[in-house]
Amino acid sequence: MEMSFASIAALLAAARSLVITGHVHPDGDCLGSVLALYHGLVAAGKKVQMLIDDDIPAMYRFMPGVELIGKPADAKFVCDALVVLDASDAERIGKVGAAVEAPVINIDHHTSNVKFADYWLIDSQAAATGELILRLFREMKTEITEDIAICLYTAIATDCGFFKYANTSPSTLRDAAYLMECGAQPHLIAEQLDTRPLATLTALGKVLQTLEFHAGGQIATISVTREVGEYAQNTEGFINYPRTVEGVEVAIMFKEAEDKNVRVSLRSKNIDVSSIALSFGGGGHMRAAGCTVTGSLKDAQAKVVTAVTEALDRTPL
Incomplete structure (x- = not known):
């Protein structure tokens, strides 16, 4: 009600x-x-x-x-x-x-x-x-x-x-x-x-090395393995780095969690990422959303990048 x-x-x-x-x-x-x-x-x-x-x-x-x-x-x-x-x-x-x-x-x-x-x-x-x-x-x-x-x-x-x-x-x-x-x-x-342990900054360096681009540079992804995630203690804010790259419309961070789950964070400049997150059982805002995908890190990356690419193809920017 x-x-x-x-x-x-x-x-x-x-x-x-x-x-x-x-x-x-x-x-x-x-x-x-x-x-x-x-x-x-x-x-x-x-x-x-x-x-x-x-x-x-x-x-x-x-x-x-x-x-x-x-x-x-x-x-x-x-x-x-x-x-x-x-x-x-x-x-x-x-x-x-x-x-x-x-x-x-x-x-x-x-x-x-x-x-x-x-x-x-x-x-x-x-x-x-x-x-x-x-x-x-x-x-x-x-x-x-x-x-x-x-x-x-x-x-x-x-x-x-x-x-x-x-x-x-x-x-x-x-x-x-x-x-x-x-x-x-x-x-x-x-x-x-804004205060971060040294371990978090060290982990950020490792995560930024995973930076990849898709859809002609409109999508930028970073990945956090379980090993790096446990070492980092806190990865909040990491997604802001790929989001600021020139030409990037959607930034995605994949983070391995327990029980073969991958937590996915999405940030965009124009397209509605909440609908994408909702399709994977998550939710959020038009410009910031998240979900959890069951499977390996590689599988989660393939599924979510495909969904975002399709959304970009449908959305005139």
Whole structure:
């Protein structure tokens, strides 16, 4: 059922115990939104558990409360609501769906959202799910503490490329300014996000050596083997390098994961990569999307590059 901010606020007000989750392979918007909502609901007297079915990247561990995020276990969580943030379908939350017995509330901004929840609030015009949480807090009259401001600023800034991407709107900038007034300090947040272990930079050199071009130079790909991925600890941001090459329309990063899966990240300048990701069971935005492909690295590369090439052939640039 499609819901308004007022009706979502009413559902949360009526719930006494909740689980909050986000998508696997969590990014800044996912984690910032989960943590901000957690702080807001705890302040309202709710019993809240955060679950993410994945490891938390080290670069986000500065956010207040991140150490409280758990992983789904064999035990069953029975509560009044499961709040799914920044995820466009049930598969994106991994094992959390099976671990929690509760009605599902979904708040998201992805164009590829399939409306899988019992209750949903989806706004694809928002630059980040963090923007929607801030609007929800205004409806709930939640005090925006410094901790909440840090989390929401991180959510919004990371999902619009620190205000460089086309999804940045005037309201995005106004929200960021307001969060600064509430205690978020952009320079400190940026320092945390930009700090990398030496191992990550060493791994970047290895990954850039895998750079390949397809479709007459319109597609650039890089690959991260499991060995390099484990050494790197964090590969977020690697995809930005092939994206900046002159003539490249779509950048793709392939990352080997466990269980013969390959995580795929796509970035484009003009074509809709969310539809490509959706065809592989993933999702995202028109210009930034991701999916997981089962099979070898070589197989995943062949399948996804073929799909992107076909999309380029259909799209006049």
